[in-house]
Amino acid sequence: MAEAEEDFSSLPLPDRFVHKNWKVRKEGYEAAAKEFDLATSESNPVVRQFIQDSGIWKGVVGDSNVAAQQEGLKALCSFLQIAGTQGCTRTRNYTIATIAEKGLPSTRPAAKQNALEALMLYVETDKPDPVIEELLPILSHKQPKVIAATLDALTQIYHAYGCKTVEPKPVLKALPKVYGHADKNVRAKAQELTVEFYRWLKDAMKPLFWGDLKPVQQQDLDKLFEKVRDEPPPKQERLLRSQQAAKEAAAAAPTVVEDYAEEEEDVVIDLEPEFEPVDVLSKIPKDFGERLASSKWKDRKEALDEVQKLLNVPRIAEGSFDDLIRGFAKCMKDANIAVVTLAANCVELLAKGLKRSFAKYRSTIMNPMMERLKEKKQSVTDAIGAALDAVFASTHLQDCMEEILEFLKHKNPQVKLESTRFLIRCLKTSREAPSPAEAKTIAEVATKLLTESQEVQRSAGAEVLGTLWKIMGDRIMNAHLDGLDDIRKAKIKEYYDNAETRAKYKPKPVAPPKAAAPPAGKRPMAGKRPAPGGMKKPAPTVAAPPPPPVEEPAAPLAPKPTSRPGASKLAGPKSGLAAPSRLGGLKKPGGGIPGPPAGTASPRRPIVSPPPEETAPPPQPKLGLAPGRGLAGRPLGKPQAEPAAPTPLQAPIGLSLVERAELDELRAEVERLRRQNEELRGDRTKLTSQVHELQNQNAQLIEDHTRDVLSIKAKETQLVRARSDYEAAEQTVQNQRREVDRLKRELSRQVRATSPPPTDLADQIYTDTNGVGGRFGDSGYGTQGLHSRRERFANGPTSPGGEGKENFDGSLSRPGSNLSGKLSPLRADASSVRSGSSRGGGRISPVENVGSRIGGTQAAAGAESWKRAAEVTQNLKQRIELMKAKQGIGRNPQ
Structure with a gap:
């Protein structure tokens, strides 16, 4: 097993990378990572080997063993850190897809992190x-x-x-x-x-x-x-290799002012969708020009309508639109505002479709459109303003500045106002800040607008100055704002705080001092100092003839010539004297003659060789010339030593230190102001949201208040109507009461008019031979009769045979008696009834007639009195009938 391990470690790294044993592959990945970490550049043999064999990395990042894959991803990260752009470009086609499929979804956090870091390095490296x-x-x-x-x-x-x-x-x-x-x-x-x-x-x-x-x-x-x-704008956390190099170069050049990392914010992010360009020019009708020149405005309008539909595409293919633009410019002078509006819309669509390609047509169409801004109808000026904005988006601020400033002085107030508004929009949307000279011109014109008689013109001028202030900064604008009063400054400051611009003025970087070195190297023949600097090794072939030494400094070699000392002795003086001999017209140096060449060369020496490193070596050639032939060394050496070359260069060095200190202060101030601006922007955002919320609450409260007011008004209206109805009802009641009183009075008059004068009822009642009157009087008819009868019985006994007649007659005949008044008609009725009955033999009793008369009279008093009278009458009739039955009066006397 030990022998196998020794064999594995002795294998080359590429062979171990593709070994079938995962342990061998894992150890190979680890060994390769160590080699990559120890390498100093991409030219290292190990690194070059894996750059050339880039396809091997696909199997490394997609290793079937998760442990080996983890180490393989780590080895790839080490490789990318040292391999540079070449290693990145050669391997990414093999590795990125595999990393995404097998590395990023790995269950091991370390493998997943290495896979992500590998992708980051691919982005960073290239x-x-x-x-x-x-x-x-x-x-x-x-x-x-x-x-x-x-x-x-x-x-x-x-x-x-x-x-x-x-x-x-x-x-x-x-x-x-x-x-x-x-x-x-x-x-x-x-x-x-x-x-x-x-x-x-x-x-x-x-x-x-x-x-x-x-x-x-x-x-x-x-x-x-x-x-x-509400979070602050994010910042880039990692830099590309190109960005890192630019940052290091900027840090190495302290005289360059704009080297902040924050300046990367000026990068424009293009989020506009990409569209295929459409060939519009071939679709425009051939008779468009003729129809546009028609005397009928409808024909011109129809022609522009058709062109507008054709131009309404996201992107337009380039072509020659000169005739079309001239037609639109002619339409700007049309008397019909519909034609003018359509022409402006067509210009806007064409400018948006062509984008930067429309810049060449700007001078043709811009002046007619700005001249037409005198139109007072807002829809026309809005269309022209939108077209002007589209035209400006295809050009630069410097291109449009001349026309805009010219129209800011126009005699028509409407043109002047709309041109000012157009300038404000240009300043806000431009990504290029105007130069200080242009800013001065704009500020002067805007300051004149502050003295206009119309308030809208003064506000527009203040907004121009505020927006320009936002772009140019305090240093440049303070000179233009010093002469203004506090009220105008406050107005301008308000616009400055609210302005949102894309451009920011950046002072041009100061040229570094070493920029003067290339001219000194290119033109050594113009002065004497380059020759000694170029004497590091004079070329032996050039040393023989006098003219060629002018070219010696362009090809410096080793400083010490060893093979040809004689040549070196001649080359030194000749190389240093070639240019002076030509300038001074001297072939041989003399005692008093070297003055003019020195005088001619001295003023040019600081210009020819300003760098200090070029001026420091001259003493060495003097030492080298001393042992040789010094026929030209003394006269030329002294003039060269008189003006100290490093002296004029000390000032730039001192100034650069001052500038560096000032630059550091400015950077700190810029950083502080930038942080303050971010804080203010965040506060402004919060305040804006609060304002919107309060506005919504205010709108809700206004709505509720309006609803309550309407409800109150509705209630008041109902109350007024109710009061009116009440007053009308009360008036009706009063009228009804008066009418009732009138009817009562009328009824009483009619009753008095139809009633005969009061007579003695007793005479008629008691004239009856059968004694009906006495019985009638005893019957106590009516309320008054009953009361009188009760009084009679209360005073003393009465005789049933007619002894109470006197009392009854007295009561009826008494003038103040109510009953006599009420029963006065009964006498006549009773007599008429008796006469009628005696003549016709009728059965109707006089008492019935009297009852009916009394009932009719009492009917006016109400239904209750009538009922009571009817009952009394009925009782009376019954008693009369009983009396007649007892006495036999009811028979007919015949």
């Missing part, structure tokens, strides 16, 4: 796009655990590198398919990935996939988004 392309097909895998593990890996990749480094669009387009998976773990991992996208992209990501989700899924995601909505 670029992330190929890694994402390899992982996307895994989202359609048949095993749910593989899909869930891949989604989790994508979440970790985007969390570490960010959506500004890793393109999010392909993964966003694949999300709806993942959300339709039957496994809940897959959907849960998809939600985590979506939330990570939301942290970077916010609502800008929704157009790519939101419409393909179910309403329930949208609601669940909105709840998850609420939890991370």
Whole structure:
């Protein structure tokens, strides 16, 4: 067994990688990882071996034994850290899919972590796009655990590198398919990935996939988004190798101002869906120009309608649209506003479809559209404004600045106002900050707008200054804001706080001092100092003739010539004197003649050789020239030593230290302001949400108050109606009462008018020969008669034979007696009845007639009195009949 182990350890690493025994493979992976960790570069033989044999890694990351697979993934991570871009590009086609299928879903946490780290290193070493392309097909895998593990890996990749480094669009387009998976773990991992996208992209990501989700899924995601909505913007945690190199280069150049890691925020994330370009130019009607020149506005409108339908596509193929643009520009002067609106809509669609390709048509269409902003109808100005925004999106701020500033001075107030608003939109949407000169021009024009008579113009000018202040910063804008009063400054500051811009002014980096070194190296013949610097090893072939030494510094060799000392003696002086001899016109140095060459060379020396490393070596050639022939060494050596070359370079070194200190302070201030800005942005977001909540509560309270007021008004209306009905009913009652009183008075008058004057009833009653009157009086008819009879019986005994006649007659004939008044008609009736009965032989009794008369009179007093009178009358009749029966009065006298 020991011999077998010795044989295994002696095997080359590639053979051990493919060995059938998993223990051998595992030991091979461990040994390879150690070799990779000890390697210093990708040129190491072990590393080169596995770079050349890149297909072997597929079996390593997909090893059937989980223990060996864990070590194989670890070995791959060590390999990727040292192999560089070449090792990454050669192996990723074999390994990424296998890692996703067998490494990420591993049950061992260490193997899973190594697999994820390998993917991270693939992204870091080269670029992330190929890694994402390899992982996307895994989202359609048949095993749910593989899909869930891949989604989790994508979440970790985007969390570490960010959506500004890793393109999010392909993964966003694949999300709806993942959300339709039957496994809940897959959907849960998809939600985590979506939330990570939301942290970077916010609502800008929704157009790519939101419409393909179910309403329930949208609601669940909105709840998850609420939890991370107020978080500060995320930052990239890991850098690519290219980003690391750029950061190190920026750190090595302290004179470069803009070397912050935060500047990576300027990277634009393109989330616009990709569409195939459509060839619109070939579909435009041939007679479009003729119809557009028609005198009938309906023909022009119909032609523009057709073109608008053709241009309404996401992307338009490039072509020659000059005639079309000229037609649209002509339509801007049309008298019909419908034609103008349609032309503006067509320009907007064309600019959005062509994107950057529309920039060449800007000068043709921009001026006519801005001139038409004088239209007072809002729908027309809105259409032109949208078209101008689309045109600006295809160009740059510097391209449009001249036209915008010209129209800001327009004599028409409407054109001036709309141009100002267009400038504000340009400043907010532009990703390029204006130069300080352009900012000064804009600030001057906007400051003039602050003195306009209309408040809307003054507000627009303040907004321009506030937005420009947000872009350019305090240093540049303070000079333009110093002369303004406090009220205007407060207004501008308000717009500054609320402005949201994409651009941020960055001062151009200061050129480093070593930039002057290449000219010194390229043109050594212009001065004397390069020659000694290039004397490190003069070429022996160039030393003989005088002119060629000019080219010596371009090919420096070893500093000490050993084979030809004579040549070295000649080469030194000639190489140093070639340029001065030509400049001064001297072939041989003289005692007083070297002055002019030195004078001519001295002012050029600092320019030709500014770097200190170039000026430090000159003393060495002087020492080398001393033992040789010094016929030209003395006169030229002194002029070269007079102006100290390092002296003018000390100032940049001192200045760079000051600038470095100032730069550090500025960086600290920028960082502090940036943190403060993030805090203020978070507070602003919270306050905005609170404001929205309070607005909703206020709207609810207003609604409740309105409902209560309406209810109160309804109750008041009902109360007024009830009072009106009550007053009407009371008035009706009063009228009825008055009517009843009137009827009573009328009835009493009629009764008095129809009644004869009161007469003595006793005369008629007692005129009857048979004594009916006496009996009638005794009968006590009526209420008054009964009372009088009771009084008579109470006063004393009465005679049944008629002794009470006097009392009865007295009571009836008394003038104040009520009964006499009431029974006065009875005498006439009784007499008429007696006469009638005597003539006709009727059986009707006078008493009956009197009873009926009294009943009719009492009927007006009410039903109760009538009933009582009827009963009394009936009793009276019965008694009369009894009396007649006893006395025989009822017979006819005939």
